Amino acid sequence: MITYFIAKYVDDLTRNEPNNVGILACDGERIVARFDGENDADSIDLRKVRHRITGSHAYRGWVHYWREAIKDPAAVGVESATPADLMEQLVEKVSSRDFYIEPGGSILLDADGRTLEETTRELYERIVREPDPPSPMSLQEKSRQALAAAGAPMEDAHRFRKQFIVELDVEGVAVEHEVSYAVMNGDWHYLQEMPFDPGKPRVSRKEASHCAFLFEHAKWKREDSLILYDASDLSGHSTELLKMLESFAPVVDVDRTDDAAELLHTSLKLDEH
Amino acid sequence: MASIYRITALGVAHRGGMNAAVDADIRGIAKTNDESEFTIANELICARIGQTLGLPIPSGVVAEDASKRVYYLSLDVSFEGKALPPVIPAEFAAEEPWYAAGVIVFDVLIANGDRNAMNLSRDPAFTNPRVAVFDHGHALLGTNPPKGLDRLAAAKDVLGCAIDETGVAVNNSVLLGQPLDATMLEEWVSRAKALPDFIFEDICREVAAMQNLNIWTHDADKIVQWLLERRDKLDQLIWDNQGLLPNVQWSLWGPGGPAT
Numbered sequence: 149m150i151t152y153f154i155a156k157y158v159d160d161l162t163r164n165e166p167n168n169v170g171i172l173a174c175d176g177e178r179i180v181a182r183f184d185g186e187n188d189a190d191s192i193d194l195r196k197v198r199h200r201i202t203g204s205h206a207y208r209g210w211v212h213y214w215r216e217a218i219k220d221p222a223a224v225g226v227e228s229a230t231p232a233d234l235m236e237q238l239v240e241k242v243s244s245r246d247f248y249i250e251p252g253g254s255i256l257l258d259a260d261g262r263t264l265e266e267t268t269r270e271l272y273e274r275i276v277r278e279p280d281p282p283s284p285m286s287l288q289e290k291s292r293q294a295l296a297a298a299g300a301p302m303e304d305a306h307r308f309r310k311q312f313i314v315e316l317d318v319e320g321v322a323v324e325h326e327v328s329y330a331v332m333n334g335d336w337h338y339l340q341e342m343p344f345d346p347g348k349p350r351v352s353r354k355e356a357s358h359c360a361f362l363f364e365h366a367k368w369k370r371e372d373s374l375i376l377y378d379a380s381d382l383s384g385h386s387t388e389l390l391k392m393l394e395s396f397a398p399v400v401d402v403d404r405t406d407d408a409a410e411l412l413h414t415s416l417k418l419d420e421h
Numbered sequence: 422m423a424s425i426y427r428i429t430a431l432g433v434a435h436r437g438g439m440n441a442a443v444d445a446d447i448r449g450i451a452k453t454n455d456e457s458e459f460t461i462a463n464e465l466i467c468a469r470i471g472q473t474l475g476l477p478i479p480s481g482v483v484a485e486d487a488s489k490r491v492y493y494l495s496l497d498v499s500f501e502g503k504a505l506p507p508v509i510p511a512e513f514a515a516e517e518p519w520y521a522a523g524v525i526v527f528d529v530l531i532a533n534g535d536r537n538a539m540n541l542s543r544d545p546a547f548t549n550p551r552v553a554v555f556d557h558g559h560a561l562l563g564t565n566p567p568k569g570l571d572r573l574a575a576a577k578d579v580l581g582c583a584i585d586e587t588g589v590a591v592n593n594s595v596l597l598g599q600p601l602d603a604t605m606l607e608e609w610v611s612r613a614k615a616l617p618d619f620i621f622e623d624i625c626r627e628v629a630a631m632q633n634l635n636i637w638t639h640d641a642d643k644i645v646q647w648l649l650e651r652r653d654k655l656d657q658l659i660w661d662n663q664g665l666l667p668n669v670q671w672s673l674w675g676p677g678g679p680a681t
Contacts, residue, residue, distance in 0.1 A: 203503030212506070
């Protein structure tokens, strides 16, 4: 039988509306716990909980206390206790109105024969918080995915460079500048990421100007350079900017990985070397 | 370290004066004498002594509601206004050795029979985590039998913060078994022994002068007398009971104990 407990947090004591912030499950021999905002190392990432828990430092302190109690009951003054004794102590004697643990229920028979860890994770996702959806891929991640799919020699430090420094010629003055990637395949090929910001036209304009400056003063040939962008970031204002950039170099939409890979494969002449 | 209290409401209308003062509210934790007639007196006297000694004890005031019910209002020192977890005694002694030693000496001085892990806090929301030492309602005159002057008599030769046959303590102090620095303990004892008589006299007489706190002037004089004797023999008392502090290396005092 697995008995589980719910860690709760009350943000406003007057309103007294508890939020579930953790699960502690006990099979009689062990206690397994999972708390909101914890990373894989069982430590709280305050950035994850700050918007949900006003007293995030106090919360982190409580989670630390509960974890230490599970690890070593004697450290919190519970001598020679069974896991059930410890849970009783944590429920009845160690509590505040802001943070506390209360009994959740029991699982008498698990037909699927899950482990205590699996049961805890499942209870956590059902009672506390569903797992966060994966964050959308960044332009950089999409670019690298497309380059990998194109067969670019990304593991070869001699032929593939990130944040590669190039020399620009600005009205006769040599200026060093950084380009996102440089790929050696017979000749150097230069690829610059262009991050459009759909919500901030000013940022998109600034980035496009930066990109245009680079390409206008670069010493490379047009056919040796590419601009990588993510079409899912385009909005009304940025379409014109993209058109402007196309006059400097071919543009590649890395949001469509297969098409981008094919284009990159051809442009970087990856078949030839 | 001076405590910082969180303002929960701030007025805008000036109350006059050159400093443009305004009305402000701060949060406190209130307790009454409902459970024991000496709770508020114990809190007031112990807070004054502990603060004078140099411990971070939140300031407290006596307040009453519209029905004249009396409260001891300990001001809330937590940065976020949330209850902090109990300390983990070994961590507290390791991270705050100075205060751990001070709390032991203070608890002996006031015969605090309830130093559990929830009566200490270490607030991590401050850049340098801030310690608070609170809840002294079970010290001095106590709450359960023996209580009042009987408790003071019973605690005369014992630490008062460990369970023994006198029944003075309700639990063992969580700090007694921790590794403590003997030098720091001696420094705190020196501080306590240097406290002037008037610190004890003033607060006990102030409490006796307040209505509804159940301390009368002739009792206050006896409490003062007990505290002064306690202060003077503090080092000897700790030395005589060193078995209750098993993890202290007593390097400074000779085998005969302190030279008193």
